[in-house]
Amino acid sequence: MPIKKQTIFDECSMCSQPEEMKIQMCSVCVTQKIIRGKWKIVIIWLLRDGEKRFSELQRNIPRINQSYLTHQLKELEYDGLLNRKAYNVIPPKVEYSLTQKGIDFIGVMEVMDNWGKQYILDFKNGNI
Amino acid sequence: MPIKKQTIFDECSMCSQPEEMKIQMCSVCVTQKIIRGKWKIVIIWLLRDGEKRFSELQRNIPRINQSYLTHQLKELEYDGLLNRKAYNVIPPKVEYSLTQKGIDFIGVMEVMDNWGKQYILDFKNGNI
DNA sequence: CTGAATCCGTTTCGATACTG
DNA sequence: CAGTATCGAAACGGATTCAG
Numbered sequence: 001m002p003i004k005k006q007t008i009f010d011e012c013s014m015c016s017q018p019e020e021m022k023i024q025m026c027s028v029c030v031t032q033k034i035i036r037g038k039w040k041i042v043i044i045w046l047l048r049d050g051e052k053r054f055s056e057l058q059r060n061i062p063r064i065n066q067s068y069l070t071h072q073l074k075e076l077e078y079d080g081l082l083n084r085k086a087y088n089v090i091p092p093k094v095e096y097s098l099t100q101k102g103i104d105f106i107g108v109m110e111v112m113d114n115w116g117k118q119y120i121l122d123f124k125n126g127n128i
Numbered sequence: 129m130p131i132k133k134q135t136i137f138d139e140c141s142m143c144s145q146p147e148e149m150k151i152q153m154c155s156v157c158v159t160q161k162i163i164r165g166k167w168k169i170v171i172i173w174l175l176r177d178g179e180k181r182f183s184e185l186q187r188n189i190p191r192i193n194q195s196y197l198t199h200q201l202k203e204l205e206y207d208g209l210l211n212r213k214a215y216n217v218i219p220p221k222v223e224y225s226l227t228q229k230g231i232d233f234i235g236v237m238e239v240m241d242n243w244g245k246q247y248i249l250d251f252k253n254g255n256i
Numbered sequence: 257c258t259g260a261a262t263c264c265g266t267t268t269c270g271a272t273a274c275t276g
Numbered sequence: 277c278a279g280t281a282t283c284g285a286a287a288c289g290g291a292t293t294c295a296g
Contacts, residue, residue: 013250014189025283026245027241027244028240031244031247032163034288036164037269048240054279059263065269065271067270067272068270070279079256086278089277091279092276092279093278094279104243107239107243108239109237110242112155112160113155114155115159116157119229120154120158122229123209128134128207167289179257184257186258193289193292195261195289198258199289214258217257219257220296221258223258
């Protein structure tokens with residue numbers, strides 16, 4: 001799984017369309033791509049309190065497998081949402097933390113949280 | 129692709145975990161699942177001004193194929209974000225519109241839009 | 257016009273084993 | 277401890293054909 005640069009910028013679904021079809025979606029699409037990975041929002045959420053080591057993340061996301069966690073972290077790093085700080089020691093030690101952009105993203109997740117809470121509530125009350 | 133009921137409620141990635149690992153993620157996960165489908169946010173966005181016919185949606189999302197559009201619409205309908213109104217005429221006529229829950233979701237997308245705009249800006253300025 | 261059904265390639269994700 | 281490498285299953289999504 002080679003990742004060289006931003007993973008979310010390849011192309012927006014709409015912005016390659018003819019002018020009359022273009023809608024202001026690119027920015028929403030970019031944001032969507034950030035969180036399409038199954039575990040990315042969990043990773044960001046776990047890092048909101050401060051930096052964590054690889055193994056801490058792994059412990060807190062029990063059903064993720066190691067290689068995929070690495071992959072998701074790498075994508076988030078290349079996309080500029082988190083910092084990776086590797087200490088040159090044995091055994092290895094790597095700490096991940098949110099960048100400013102990652103911190104800002106928490107705001108998006110809070111809105112998602114609100115909407116989702118209400119959705120779940122309505123669902124339980126049989127309104128959906 | 130059979131869809132019987134809510135597509136996003138199967139289970140949250142985290143809430144089946146032991147208590148000490150459970151984090152308040154379910155509501156965020158639910159919201160994420162709404163928009164994981166490649167075209168769902170575009171569909172919702174296109175419907176924000178009012179109801180549209182199937183063919184209008186198809187015209188406005190040129191690169192989607194018909195059967196997949198049907199599928200995405202069905203999921204959004206079952207998940208309670210949009211209404212499907214079928215007229216019993218020939219040729220067939222079906223109109224889609226947002227439910228209240230779908231309208232509320234626009235708010236989430238606006239926050240995503242803001243974050244994404246800033247992200248794109250920072251990217252263009254070489255800050256990412 | 258609005259689907260349904262089928263086929264099929266791609267991407268995502270999980271399991272496992274190995275490395276410095 | 278924090279990765280790589282490899283394999284395979286499952287989900288996603290596109291193309292095509294058919295139907296009322």
